[in-house]
Amino acid sequence: MSLMELEVERQSNPVDMIEYVASNNDWSFERSGEDEIAMTVEGRWADYHVSFSWMEEFEALHLGCAFDIKVPDIRVNEVVKLLSAINGQVLMGHFDLWRQEDVVIFRQSLLLAGGAEPTNRQVEVLLSSALDTCEAYFQAFQFVVWSGMDATKAMEAVLFETVGEA
Numbered sequence: 001m002s003l004m005e006l007e008v009e010r011q012s013n014p015v016d017m018i019e020y021v022a023s024n025n026d027w028s029f030e031r032s033g034e035d036e037i038a039m040t041v042e043g044r045w046a047d048y049h050v051s052f053s054w055m056e057e058f059e060a061l062h063l064g065c066a067f068d069i070k071v072p073d074i075r076v077n078e079v080v081k082l083l084s085a086i087n088g089q090v091l092m093g094h095f096d097l098w099r100q101e102d103v104v105i106f107r108q109s110l111l112l113a114g115g116a117e118p119t120n121r122q123v124e125v126l127l128s129s130a131l132d133t134c135e136a137y138f139q140a141f142q143f144v145v146w147s148g149m150d151a152t153k154a155m156e157a158v159l160f161e162t163v164g165e166a
Helices: 014-024 074-086 120-146 151-159
Strands: 027-033 036-042 047-055 061-072 094-098 103-111
Touching: 014 027, 014 036, 014 047, 014 061, 014 120, 047 120, 061 120, 074 094, 074 120, 074 151, 103 120, 120 151
Parallel strands: none
Antiparallel strands: 027 036, 036 047, 047 061, 061 103, 094 103
16 A cells, blocks of 8 residues: 555644634634635735645645736746746745736645644744735736836845835
8 A cells, every 4th residue: 555545534624723713813804615715815016815725635725825916928938037046045945927917926835744734833934924925026027017027126126125214
């Protein structure tokens, strides 16, 4: 028997924990199915559309965090360069360009193999990490898509750190 054939009885659906955490934090959410929940979270730069999906076959809780930046065809190549540069910096998760919608999305998964249940702290960290990452790089996507800036200059602009006080 291979390791993948081992069946584990799960006590609850991991999306239930997302709903519990969202309720406790007074976040508005919509449970679109047994294995999916979606919410909109207000950030500093944008409203982020967050969805969690339980992927039974992989025993993973998937988080997708999208923001409203439509990528026109003329900017796709530069956005792909930016995605590559950003993903080289990000420790957990990654950005994708979903061509069917022409939107940028941040994706990350929490592996819950062997019947592991997510804790409220894991859910909060998963969400806050995704939002922090989106906030950190949102302006770079704006610079590339709306200002016509190249990916290298956009990265330099968002990673610029000030020292001291003016």
